[in-house]
Amino acid sequence: MDADATIRSLREALQHSPGNTPLRRLLADTLFAYGHYADAEQELLQLLRAEPKDEPAGLLLARTYRAQGKHSPAAIVLEQLVTRGSHKARIELARVLLAEGDLDGARRHYRAGVEADPSLHDADLGDRLGVELQAAGPAGAAFDDQSGDDRPDAGSGAAPGDPSNDLGLRPIRSDVKFVHVGGLAQLKDEIRKKIVLPLQRPDLYKAYGKKTGGGILMYGPPGCGKTFLAKATAGEIDANFLNIGIHDVLDMWVGKSERNLHAVFTTARRHKPCVLFFDEVDALGAARSDMKHGAGRQTINQFLAELDGMGTDNDGLLVLAATNAPWHMDSAFRRPGRFDRVIFVPPPDEEARADILRLLLAGKPQEAIDHHAIAKKTDRFSGADLKALVDRAIEQKLDAAMASGVPEPLRTKDLLAAAKVQRPTTAEWFATAKNYVLYANDAGLYDDLKGYLKL
DSSP: OOHHHHHHHHHHHHHHOTTOHHHHHHHHHHHHHTTOHHHHHHHHHHHHHHOTTOHHHHHHHHHHHHHTTOHHHHHHHHHHHHHTTOHHHHHHHHHHHHHTTOHHHHHHHHHHHHHHOGGGOOHHHHHHHTEEEEEEETTEEEEEEOOOTTSTTTTOOOOTTOGGGGGTOOOEEOOOOGGGSOSOHHHHHHHIIIIIHHHHOHHHHHHTTOOSOEEEEEEOSTTSSHHHHHHHHHHHTTOEEEEEOHHHHOOSSTTHHHHHHHHHHHHHHHTOSEEEEETTGGGTSBOGGGOSSHHHHHHHHHHHHHHHTTTSOOTTEEEEEEESOGGGBOGGGGSTTSEEEEEEOOOOOHHHHHHHHHHHHTTSOBSSOOHHHHHHTOTTOOHHHHHHHHHHHHHHHHHHHHHHSOOOOBOHHHHHHHHHHOOOTHHHHHHHHHHHHHHSOTTOTTHHHHHHHTO
């Protein structure tokens, strides 16, 4: 039986038994095997609506997305599976991140997946990531970094015995620039003055005794593009980009977190000019007065020493950090020479929301969408909120299409209806932030937020 006949037979059988999950899974597997990725995607979405925790279906959906070049949806599905403890999802996520150019993240997930289950080792993927599985010991799988010149991370300069080798850190080059960032004119202007212009005209800055580099702390509600802006900064100056999460630094063993932090800065200094981005930095720089144990204090002290460039030179090292809770940061981080620019990153304005909606709806069946009409009804929606709104509208269309058998395009009214149900997740953040603006702003730290809230 040829492919078309097999698929047709499975569809006919499924019509007689629409609730038969194994049969739908077989149809999805067959569609995927024969390259009908879009059809396989629809079958898997319907299967997952009935069985949302079905790991094999989730993994196949991610592979289906990846086969179509839809890396962002694939990453979302896989991240959900990772949070449920799926080691296989980590390996798939490594493939997606590698395709997107996030070599550091790909290596991290691949190593974690194989350390948990050595049978998941993929020699080809490991070679592309620059890690090699060694003989497993009592603790499980072990890795050695490879440094052949034919790998994308070759030439990193990490010497044997250097602490940066332990973390497998590899900066990437970002192709995102400021032109890709909607709105945020004031923030982009601050970054230009602090980072871009010093690198473009080092002679002028040197004449005034100013070094290139420094630190900017970005704060605001989650999902408003702080990480994306950091990537754009690196792309704007054609610099290396190193994205550091708290899991890259914090460790349960005393002294290891400080060593990890030193390794991060060592790698960034070796690849200058480099944009070093710390996400959720409040977890690394919380107020020492709130800590009962000395280990956390030592990590903060190490962080402050690295920012000061004790015993080394931070010229050309550009440190960006993002936090949702700047009020939890130790005040020592705001001393001149450290994070001496603290800037509020607001939700996208109306024009930016319209641009985001255009990007989110690109490639989807649609008819005469009025992006500005939707943008007007989505005040204080973050980029993540807008994505949730579009997903909600699509789900409604899919339900209608399943019932009628006829897919219809998205229209303005569908998105406006979703906007009435979807609420901005930034509301809770602003409620908390308002208290700090009113009662803890003697130093003027939150003046830009105060202006945004019109207090």
